[in-house]
Amino acid sequence: MPGDDLKEILREPGEILREGGLVAFPTETVYGLGGDAENAESSRKIYAAKGRPSDNPLIVHIADFSQMEAIAQELAPQVRILADAFWPGPLTMIVRKNDRIPLETTGGLDTVAVRMPSHPVARQLILSSGCMIAAPSANSSGRPSPTRAEHVADDLSGKIDAIIDGGPVEIGLESTIVDLSEGIPTVLRPGYINLRMLEEVLGQDHVRMDPGLMEENVSARPKAPGMRYKHYAPRGDLKIVEGAADDVVETINRLSAEAIATGSKVGVIASAETRSRYLYGDIVEIGPRSDEEEIARHLFGVLRHFDDQGIEIIYSEAFDTPQMGTAIMNRLIKAAAHQLILAARRVTRVIFVSGRGVCRAPMAAELLRRQDLTRPIEIFARGRVALFPEPVNQKVQAVLQGKGIELADYESEPLKNEEITDSTLVFTMDAGQRTEIIRRFANADEDNTYVLSAYVGDELDILNPYGGNLQQYGLCFEVLNQTIGKLAAKLNELAVSLPESKEA
Numbered sequence: 050m051p052g053d054d055l056k057e058i059l060r061e062p063g064e065i066l067r068e069g070g071l072v073a074f075p076t077e078t079v080y081g082l083g084g085d086a087e088n089a090e091s092s093r094k095i096y097a098a099k100g101r102p103s104d105n106p107l108i109v110h111i112a113d114f115s116q117m118e119a120i121a122q123e124l125a126p127q128v129r130i131l132a133d134a135f136w137p138g139p140l141t142m143i144v145r146k147n148d149r150i151p152l153e154t155t156g157g158l159d160t161v162a163v164r165m166p167s168h169p170v171a172r173q174l175i176l177s178s179g180c181m182i183a184a185p186s187a188n189s190s191g192r193p194s195p196t197r198a199e200h201v202a203d204d205l206s207g208k209i210d211a212i213i214d215g216g217p218v219e220i221g222l223e224s225t226i227v228d229l230s231e232g233i234p235t236v237l238r239p240g241y242i243n244l245r246m247l248e249e250v251l252g253q254d255h256v257r258m259d260p261g262l263m264e265e266n267v268s269a270r271p272k273a274p275g276m277r278y279k280h281y282a283p284r285g286d287l288k289i290v291e292g293a294a295d296d297v298v299e300t301i302n303r304l305s306a307e308a309i310a311t312g313s314k315v316g317v318i319a320s321a322e323t324r325s326r327y328l329y330g331d332i333v334e335i336g337p338r339s340d341e342e343e344i345a346r347h348l349f350g351v352l353r354h355f356d357d358q359g360i361e362i363i364y365s366e367a368f369d370t371p372q373m374g375t376a377i378m379n380r381l382i383k384a385a386a387h388q389l390i391l392a393a394r395r396v397t398r399v400i401f402v403s404g405r406g407v408c409r410a411p412m413a414a415e416l417l418r419r420q421d422l423t424r425p426i427e428i429f430a431r432g433r434v435a436l437f438p439e440p441v442n443q444k445v446q447a448v449l450q451g452k453g454i455e456l457a458d459y460e461s462e463p464l465k466n467e468e469i470t471d472s473t474l475v476f477t478m479d480a481g482q483r484t485e486i487i488r489r490f491a492n493a494d495e496d497n498t499y500v501l502s503a504y505v506g507d508e509l510d511i512l513n514p515y516g517g518n519l520q521q522y523g524l525c526f527e528v529l530n531q532t533i534g535k536l537a538a539k540l541n542e543l544a545v546s547l548p549e550s551k552e553a
Contacts, residue, residue, distance in 0.1 A: 059170070059173050059174050062174060062177070062178070064178075065210045066085055066091075066174070066178035066180050067180060069084070069088055070091075070209075070210035071091070071095060071098060071210050072084075072210060072212075073187040073195075073201045073209060073212040074170055074171055074187075074213040074215070075171065075214075075216070076166040076167075076218065077166060077168045077219045077220050078222060078223050078224050079187075079194040079220075079221065079222070080187040080188075080194075080198065080218065081108075081171070081184030081185065082099065082201075082205065083174070083182040083184040085178070085180040085181075086107070086109045086150055086180065086182060086183035087150060087151065087181065088151075089152075090153075092107060092151065092153040093153055095107060095184075098205055099185065099189060099190045100190045101190040103157075104156045105190075106154075106156035106160075106162055107155070107156070108141050108163070108164055108184060108185065109154065109161055109162065109181050110163075110164060110166055110171065110175060110181065110182040110183075110184050111163060111181050112165065112172050113165075114136070117144070120146055120150050120161060120181070121144045121145060121163075122147050125144075125234075127255075128142055128229055131229075131234075131247070131250060131251070136164075137165045137167035137172065138165070138242070139166075139224040139225060139240055139242060140164060140224055140225050140227065141163065141164040141225065141227070142163055142164070142226075144161060144163065145160055145161075146160055150181075160230045162226060168215070168218075170213060170215045174213070186223060187201040187204070187209075187212075188201070189204040189205070191282050192281070192282065193348075193349040193350075193352040193353050194281060194349045195349070196217055196218045196346070196349050197216075197217050198216075200349070200353055218346070220240075220241050221345045221350075222373070222376050222377070223240060224238075225239060225241065225242040225243070225376070226238040228259075233255065233256065234247070234251060234255070234257075235257055236259060237259050237262075238379065239258070239262065239376035241376065243373065243375065244256065244375070245372075258375075262375075262379060281349065281352065281384040282386065283353070283355050284356050285314075285355050286361065286362050287363040287365060287381075287385040288362075288363070288364055289365050289385050290390045290392050291392060292391055292392030292393075292394075293395070294322075294323065295395045295472070296392035296395045297366055298323055298326045299393070299395050300393050301317055301327065301364045301366070302328050305327075305328070305364060306329050313361045314330075314359055314360050314361045315331065315360065315361070315364070316330055316333065316360035316362070316363040316364070317330050317332045317333065317364050317365070318335055318351055318363065318364070319332055319333065320334070320338050320344075321334055321336060321338075322338060331355065331358055331360055335347045335348065335351055335368075338368070338370055341368075341370045341371075341377070342373065344368055344373070344377060345376065345377055348377060349380075352384060365381060367389075368381070394474070394496075397425075397426060397472040397473070398426065398427040398470065398473040399417065399427070399429070399473070399474050400469070400475045401413040401414050401429070401430050401431070402431050402464055402478075402482060402486060403430075403433065403478050404433055404482075404513070404515075405434055405461060406433070406461035406463070407435075407439050407441055407442045407445070408513070409513065409529065410431060410432065411430040411445070411459055412445060412449070412525070412526060413529050414429060414430040415449070415454060416529060416530055416533040417533050417537060420537035421537070423541045429468070430459075430461075431462055431465075432463055433463075433482055433486065434463075435462055436463075438460035438462065439461045440457075440459060442515075442522075444514070445522060447522075448519065451523075452526070466490045469492035469498075473497055474497055475498040476501040476504065477500055477501065478513065479511070479513075480510065483499065483500050501536070504536065505535035505539060507535075511525065511528060512525060512528075513525075
């Protein structure tokens with residue numbers, strides 16, 4: 050829209066704002082629902098139209114820094130520094146207010162949140178109206194924020210006076226909010242402008258993240274939009290699955306299959322890298338992980354798409370990307386009401402470890418090989434102190450032969466660090482062995498190395514029969530046999546077979 054044409058187009062919306070009405074308009078972040086920030090009745094109308102709690106403060110949009118000076122009691126030096134660096138742009142600053150902005154606009158707080166948008170429509174609307182514009186996102190409270198004019202119409206048609214269609218927004222996530230009203234500048238809501246960018250301007254240790262940013266706090270009074278109440282939520286039940294990429298894909302496929310089997314309509318939010326690996330439900334690609342801005346831009350639109358399709362359960366990958374990951378995950382976590390699932394480990398290799406690797410470890414490995422596993426798993430026996438190859442202990446061989454099992458070709462091998470991969474589980478026979486392996490091997494840790502009995506829920510270690518009679522070796526075999534049966538069941542739980550049919 051050329052400048053003169055834009056002024057003419059926005060003349061009527063400007064008049065609506067001056068007269069106390071409400072106008073939805075595009076910004077570079079999301080669409081805002083605007084009213085005269087100095088008119089208490091306009092702010093009350095905004096809360097009513099959105100169904101928004103009246104203690105959730107609104108953001109005042111300005112077109113010139115002098116307006117910030119006019120409504121603040123005083124400004125910390127960092128305010129001007131940040132304004133010079135990021136205004137106009139997607140940064141909101143909280144400062145102490147004077148009496149010019151009514152409490153109805155600030156949610157009853159003595160602070161006010163202010164930003165200077167860079168979108169030409171938003172800036173011209175402020176100028177055309179002659180008002181500072183109080184504007185939260187133009188959606189029903191709690192719903193995904195609008196990134197297109199049609200999103201606004203879906204939520205607010207008939208409740209407000211006008212909607213300005215400026216096309217899809219550029220960023221797609223609300224502005225970064227920094228509190229400068231007291232002490233160290235603190236990020237209360239992450240956005241396009243991240244902590245690193247703020248530190249480059251203010252210096253390290255001169256700005257911090259709110260420590261409760263990703264937590265759910267239902268008792269604290271919100272000082273900025275989006276701090277307390279459930280936000281950005283689709284109508285379906287959204288859950289975020291975290292973990293290694295392979296584990297996340299497998300877990301979402303399993304959970305989707307289970308939900309579909311119960312008759313639920315399922316949606317999946319996938320990255321470009323994993324889109325083709327999902328098998329079930331309405332699968333929507335949000336963008337490549339290398340393009341954080343595309344992921345952010347599409348997030349709310351994807352959530353609204355699932356609403357349009359009547360999706361009841363949504364599984365999303367986590368997007369903890371380097372620059373905007375905090376902002377993206379902040380919105381996702383709030384949309385999911387803090388429902389996070391740790392992806393089940395994708396297990397392709399199991400290693401049993403005992404002392405010299407000639408007794409309990411080879412028995413356990415052979416017993417697991419004989420179990421009915423639902424997917425292929427490499428199974429090995431290793432020695433913690435296997436200094437040279439040895440056959441299975443003679444009494445073990447006798448017990449196994451009595452069960453119809455032959456291990457005549459077995460030779461012990463020491464455990465090697467490179468054998469422990471991201472998809473490996475290592476099982477020791479007692480806690481001391483586990484502690485030593487985690488200490489000695491760089492790839493071993495508390496998430497992949499377990500005492501076998503504890504992993505399956507038993508209290509006692511697998512006792513070492515070394516030096517005992519044949520009956521004691523036989524008892525060790527029986528205990529191991531029961532334990533390995535439980536282990537096989539747990540491994541199969543991590544690999545639930547998926548149904549052949551896909552959701553239409």
